[in-house]
Amino acid sequence: MRCSVKAPAKINLSLDAIRKRDDGFHEVEMIMTMVDLADRIDLTDIEGDRITVDVSEGFVPNDHRNLAYQAAALLKKRYNIKRGVSIYITKRIPVAAGLAGGSSDAAATLKGLNQLWNIGLSLDELADLGAEIGSDVSFCVYGGTALATGRGEIIEAIPSPPSCWVILAKPPIGVSTADVYKRLNVNAIQHANTQEMIRAITNQNFKGICDNLHNVLETVTLDMHPEVRNIKEQMIRFGADGVLMSGSGPTVFGLVEHESRLHRVYNGLRGFCQDVFAVRLIRSSDT
Ligand SMILES: C[C@](O)(CO)[C@H](O)COP(=O)(O)OP(=O)(O)OC[C@H]1O[C@@H](n2ccc(N)nc2=O)[C@H](O)[C@@H]1O
Numbered sequence: 001m002r003c004s005v006k007a008p009a010k011i012n013l014s015l016d017a018i019r020k021r022d023d024g025f026h027e028v029e030m031i032m033t034m035v036d037l038a039d040r041i042d043l044t045d046i047e048g049d050r051i052t053v054d055v056s057e058g059f060v061p062n063d064h065r066n067l068a069y070q071a072a073a074l075l076k077k078r079y080n081i082k083r084g085v086s087i088y089i090t091k092r093i094p095v096a097a098g099l100a101g102g103s104s105d106a107a108a109t110l111k112g113l114n115q116l117w118n119i120g121l122s123l124d125e126l127a128d129l130g131a132e133i134g135s136d137v138s139f140c141v142y143g144g145t146a147l148a149t150g151r152g153e154i155i156e157a158i159p160s161p162p163s164c165w166v167i168l169a170k171p172p173i174g175v176s177t178a179d180v181y182k183r184l185n186v187n188a189i190q191h192a193n194t195q196e197m198i199r200a201i202t203n204q205n206f207k208g209i210c211d212n213l214h215n216v217l218e219t220v221t222l223d224m225h226p227e228v229r230n231i232k233e234q235m236i237r238f239g240a241d242g243v244l245m246s247g248s249g250p251t252v253f254g255l256v257e258h259e260s261r262l263h264r265v266y267n268g269l270r271g272f273c274q275d276v277f278a279v280r281l282i283r284s285s286d287t
């Protein structure tokens with residue numbers, strides 16, 4: 001038996017850090033949504049009580065360090081499953097990019113194996129398991145658009161933003177999320193207006209969304225990697241309606257309302273950056 005699951009990338013429309021907790025994590029308030037750039041996870045039954053991972057590109061670990069492996073191992077252990085599975089990941093989401101590629105692979109693996117192994121877990125139960133793997137995994141289990149709080153694992157669905165194009169541009173560097181959070185001084189940041197962002201989304205107010213894009217990790221990553229600042233400036237110059245770094249970076253996204261403007265932004269960015277994608281926001285009605 002086999003099963004294929006899509007694992008879409010996320011972007012953070014806003015990301016605020018409220019305080020640093022005693023466990024080393026930051027209490028956050030994030031508005032997250034999915035875009036239609038996705039990895040594909042193929043899960044196939046194999047002989048023996050084991051997990052194998054193969055990835056279509058070389059820079060991703062194919063052992064216990066892979067978050068999809070960790071998802072399968074967690075399910076096997078928690079539900080005492082003595083079956084083997086091969087996980088094949090067709091990677092399209094850039095790695096260590098701030099787009100939650102690994103987290104989404106883990107979420108898709110949890111959902112796929114729940115079906116393949118007939119475990120019968122609810123989405124809430126899968127999201128709780130996901131939180132044990134990483135802070136972004138719970139959101140990736142639900143998908144859609146959501147307010148994420150706690151360390152990112154407490155998820156409250158909100159309406160989808162109005163349909164628009166998203167240009168993603170990733171400079172050729174990887175960023176460590178732990179490193180970026182470590183350099184963040186929560187007492188010296190300008191906070192995001194999360195409620196205003198939720199209001200703009202609920203009212204389908206595209207300009208309001210663009211005006212409230214804010215990510216407190218952006219300054220940290222921009223100071224570490226000036227090329228990210230350059231991409232942000234180019235994206236604004238070529239006419240994206242709203243521009244922000246996603247997660248801990250280094251990917252910068254631009255929201256573009258009209259297709260007529262899309263090609264200008266896309267082609268302009270291609271001159272500066274190899275990894276550029278023109279994708280759509282995924283609205284809940286699309287899934
Ligand atoms: C930057 C974001 O991707 C935005 O969506 C997330 O906040 C991070 O999600 P993630 O990559 O799944 O993060 P995790 O794998 O759980 O944590 C990686 C490291 O980031 C730091 N971390 C993460 C989440 C959080 N709320 N506070 C933190 O300080 C911690 O040092 C942690 O050891």
Ligand SMILES: Nc1ncnc2c1ncn2[C@@H]1O[C@H](COP(=O)(O)OP(=O)(O)OP(=O)(O)O)[C@@H](O)[C@H]1O
Nearest residue numbers: 066067095096097098099100101102105136177247
């Ligand atoms: N399935 C996977 N896909 C990509 N990277 C993975 C995967 N499993 C483990 N990793 C490791 O995780 C690291 C971060 O990769 P990932 O692409 O998930 O980062 P990210 O997009 O910045 O995540 P986030 O936005 O959640 O912080 C990589 O350097 C890689 O070694």
